[in-house]
Amino acid sequence: MEQKTKDIMEKIKATASIAAEAAGKAAEAAGKKAGEVMEITKLNLQIFDLNTEIEILYKEIGKMVYNTHAGQDVSAEELELKLNQLDEKREMAAAIKEKISERRTQNKCPNCGKECDKDDSFCRTCGAQL
């Protein structure tokens, strides 16, 4: 069982690095916005990794719960450890999602790049239309 989990993890990691590479190339093509795009891409990849780990934890916890039902010995410490890991990773994913939405709602001036209020029609620094 554990080897199977490891195999799955390896597969997922391989897919993630391919996705990262593709995302990197897309960002390069975006030119001057690349830095900004990359940052959001990186955050998205962190969420992707976390979600993968969360799914694996769900599966492992589910298996342990079923094993308990089936009358097998299940280590309560191990189950609790996994539940705590799940809490932690869910919190981390939520924090990153928050970061991404903060970045998306920021209104940057297309002319000078200064951050403006979302409701501004003109840049307060250079006067360009937003």
Ligand SMILES: [Zn+2]
């Ligand atoms: Zn400006």
